[in-house]
Amino acid sequence: MGQIPLYQNIVNDLKAKIETGKLKSGDQLPTEADLSKKYNVSRITSKRALSELENSNLIYRVQGKGSFVNPSYVSTRSSSKEHKDILLILPFTHNPGLGDYEKGINEYLANTDYTLNIQSNTIVEERKLLKSALHSTNSGVIFYPVSSICDLGILYQYYLSNFPLVTIDKCIEGIPFLSVTSDNNDGGYLACKHLIENNHKKIAFFSSLKVENSSSIRGRYFGYLKALHDNNLIDYSVNDLNDQYLTHDNNNGKEYYIKFIQSVIEEGITGIVTENDLTAIEIIQISKELGLSVPDDLSIVGFDNINLASFIEPKLTTMSQDFCQMGYLAAQSLIRLIESPQEHLRDNIVVSVQLIERQTVKKL
Structure with a gap:
């Protein structure tokens, strides 16, 4: 991935200020010398940015006077958009339940x-969509990342350009975008605690993705x-199982799940906390095919x-x-x-989660 040219950083920054109204119609821009000093670049670079x-x-230049925001650009841009547009980028349209983000967003809008x-x-198309959105007429973006560590280059351009962007579900590593997430720490804690309160002593955590990603x-x-x-269960052999089976290659599919479930039974593990409901449901279905009973043989908590x-x-x-509340707050x-x-809002918003007790946890 090529590094963004120095002049483009200046272009992106000034363009964002014009489009957000921080620089208004007719306002004078900094001189080439001022831009060189502010961005620590050469006069040639700052001159290229203004050109x-x-x-x-976006601007017009007057010999001997300087550079100014072009009124015709501002008026054209405002009149061409009867409505201001917000873009929501969501992964995996087949994933049930995510539609409530849209509901919450529309309630606020x-x-x-x-x-x-x-x-x-998808993760393949994500960068392409982000690049397109950065140069679109959208007023801002609500972004559900596939991963916390993908497409950092283009996302950092959003940050440098002061392009309004809020993430939902995940934070982006190393870039201080405002994010709206669930209280995942508390959720994982409550899920595991529920199994412990039902006398489970060996509890595994299952994820289809690496936790660091x-x-x-x-x-x-x-x-x-x-x-x-907190319950003095940290030394059980479940930790060795996590080291070996915490993540897997999605291409392994059903075969991986079978091996995981068989290993869980061999280790005497009775409870599983999963990354989400879809993986929990997959485990339930394959367990049935293996002749196992949920919750008699395995107790499972989804997310x-x-x-x-x-x-x-x-x-x-x-x-x-x-999800609805998260969309609304985003x-x-x-x-x-x-x-x-x-205002430079940078305080992340954390939304509470709730345990829903149904039928997949057995009291031992």
């Missing part, structure tokens, strides 16, 4: 003049570990409380995330970033 802005019709657009992506899964895993520690969790047999005990935060960029 790029002029070529894009209903009393504004902003309109929601939605694009779905996802801030949400990492939080759930740490909460699980803390519950074990998300998707619609399917209450329809499978047995009905899944899980941690409920308030929209509220994004509009504040757009309309009051000087």
Whole structure:
């Protein structure tokens, strides 16, 4: 991945200030010398940045007087958009339950003049969508990352450009975007504690992704570990099992799940905390195929409380995330970033989770 040119950093920064209204129609821009000093670049670089802005019709230049925000650009941009657009980027459209993010966002936007657009992506398409959105006319972006460590280069350009962006579900490693997440640590803790309170002594944590790659899964895993520690269960052999089976290559599919479940039974493990409901449901279904009973042979706690969790047999005990509330708070935060960029909001928002007791945990 190539490094962003120095002049482009200046272009992105000034463009963002013009588009957010921090630099208004007719305002004078800093001189080439001032830009060179502020961004620690050469005069040639700052001159190139101003030329790029002029070529894009964002500014006009007056010999001997300086550079100014182009009124025609501002008026054209505002009149061409009867409604202000917010873009929601969500992964995996087949994932049930995520639609409630959209519901919460629209509930907040209903009393504004902003309109929601939605694009779905996979990890392959994510960078392409992000690059396109950065140069679009969207007022801001609500972004559900596939991973906490992917596409850091393009996301850092958002940060350098002061482009309004709020993440949901996960934080981005090393970039201080405002985020709205569930209380994953508490969720992992409560899920594991529920199993402990039902007299389970050997409890495994199951994830389809590496915990270091996802801030949400990492939080759930740490909460699980803390519950074990608080109840003096940290030294059980479940830790060796986690080292070996915590993550897997998704391409292994069903074969991996079979090996995992067989190893759990061999180790005498009776309880499993999963990363989410979909993996919990997969374990339940394959356990049945292996002739095992949930919860008689294995007790399982999921995470998300998707619609399917209450329809499978047995009905899944899980941690409920308030997707609607998260969407609402993400929209509220994004509009504040757009309309009051000087506030520099950077305090992450954490939404409480709730244990939903159903049928997949047995009291031993």
